[in-house]
Amino acid sequence: MELSAITLDCADPLALADFYHRATGLPPHPRNHAGFAGLQREGGLLLGFQRVDGYRAPRWPGQDVPQQAHLDFDVDDLAEAEARLLALGATRPEPQPDPGRFLVLIDPAGHPFCLCPRRAV
Incomplete structure (x- = not known):
């Protein structure tokens, strides 16, 4: 079994x-439409977005509308990545649970996602 998509x-x-x-540089899927869109590297994992009537955005950090899932992205420079993503329409919630280890941002649809400093391997 192989994971093929996250939606x-x-x-x-x-x-x-x-x-x-714009945030990741991943190319758009060629069959995007108003009900479903995706980003996918050739032969790679699809990051999908599906329309849901009556969609209610998660309320992070509260759980009145749970986050259900979130994405983590490794970045070389937290400050640079944060500034770029805020300019693209992300927001920064307070409080931040562990600002020394990662930064939580919220995408334009309300999903929380984390920026994590890239670690040398």
């Missing part, structure tokens, strides 16, 4: 795919 619910799949495309 996030949202109100506007094309807009959320555009945010993550």
Whole structure:
């Protein structure tokens, strides 16, 4: 068994795919449409975004509307990555649970995601 896709619910799949495309550089899937959009490296994992009628954004850090899932991204420079993502439409919630180890941001559809300093291997 091999994981082939991770899909996030949202109100506007094309807009959320555009945010993550600009954030990661992953190429858009060739068959994107208003109900479902995705980003995918050739032969790689699909990051998908599906339209859900009545979508309610997660409320992080509270759990009135649970986050359900989140994405982690390794970055070389936390400050640079944060500034770039905020300019693309992400927001920074407070409080931050462990700012020395990772930074939580919220995408335009309300999903929390983490920026983690890249570690030397």
